[in-house]
Amino acid sequence: MSLRIAGAGWITPLGRGVKDVWERLLRGEEAVAQTISEPLEKKKYPVFPVPSDAVKDLPPHSRLRRASAISRFAAAAGLDALADSGMKIDAEISNRMALIFAVSNGGVIYTKRFYHDVVTSGAQSASPLLFPETVFNAPASHLAAILGITGASYTLVGDGAVGILAIKMAADLMENETLDYCLVVGAEEADWLLCDAYHRWRLLKSKPPIEPFHEPPRGMILSEGAGAVLLAREGAVQIDKIHPGANFSRREEASEQMTRILSDLAAAKVEMIVASANGTFVDLAERNAVLHEIPEAVVYAPKPALGESVGPSAIWQVIIAAQALRTKRLPPLLHANSKVALHVSGPAGEKISAPSAIVLSCSVNQQMAGLRLSI
Helix, strand or coil: CCCEEEEEEEEECCEECHHHHHHHHHCCCCCCCEEEECCCCCCEEEEECCCCCCCCCCCCCHHHCCCCHHHHHHHHHHHHHHHHHCCCCCHHHHHCEEEEEEECCCCHHHHHHHHHHHHHHCHHHCCCCCHHHHCCCHHHHHHHHHHCCCCCEEEEECCCCHHHHHHHHHHHHCCCCCCCEEEEEEEECCCHHHHHHHHHCCCECCCCCCCCCCCCCCCECEECEEEEEEEECCCCEEEEEEEEEEECCCHHHHHHHHHHHHHHHCCCCCCEEECCCCCCCHHHHHHHHHHHHCCCCEEECCHHHHCECCCCHHHHHHHHHHHHHHHCEECCCCCCCCCCCCEECCCCCEECCCCEEEEEEECCCCEEEEEEEEC
16 A cells, blocks of 8 residues: 655744744754743753744634643644645545544643642642543544544554554554545643653753764753644655564663664665654664664754654654655754764755655654655
8 A cells, every 4th residue: 555645744842834844954953942840849951842933823713722732732733734735624534534643741741730739729629621631632632623533533652653653553544445544643742740750760961952872872851842744645755664663671672673673674775864863872772773784874863953752753753754855955963973973964954865764763661663755
């Protein structure tokens, strides 16, 4: 079956809109970090937030009046992906379209608020309007209602690789000829509680920049936003192959598993890799795999510019790979370490001629996956 990307949309710390954000990446721009804090704690953490004006023009809808930021991000990215494809959903299309929402941390901030109200003021003080935003599938419910999608709707919970696993699920669903389209959306909202958790796991960096492939790893910085791809049987970019994913129980196994994934995806004409390097131990796994399988490939890691968004991060990588193939240009790799021994992307807006690209995703929570695109 031919599976293609018919449209894309994203909400990032660099703004909204595939074309606009892509141009900023090509110019070598990177997101500006802001510090978030907690009234009862002294610790402060840097995050890359979405600009406040990125979702200001969402359509008026009852679902969005009190929706969480993560739901608004998802709605904006999904609507933009449909607009990018030129599609208008009618009754027939809505029955032949599935929706898959990919998420990792979800509305943790709303869970915290809800139970904080219960503990401090009693059960009757907890807002019933807040509780729906605490569940993982709230954004999928909102998005399906806003778009009028009446077909299948799923929420897939994973880690940083969940976006690719959601695309694999979409490909499996579209083997059924009753479906013509599948909208895959990933979203996440940055929060102090998440930062504190990653800090306790010794994965967070105290201040920018993110330095991919650094030895030793110096840590990541969380970001927020959403990414969406509309999958169809026609489109400018083809998904050639999707690896079903793998797990590793110890960090030492990550390199071996990633090498197997890359070997499965590698083709003679693959010259470009969009990596998930985020300044943690996953960078070493990707570097070792690339040097073992395709040492001549050009490697680009977008997380120094966009931060580690977890849920939507792999979908952002897919959009970047698709844009690189379409525009024949690749952004620079910011803050690359001279010891990486990889052919990392060079000057801003570097011209490339790769006919295909591999997206690799290795997550700190022990999942990994990958796919190959061509044009």
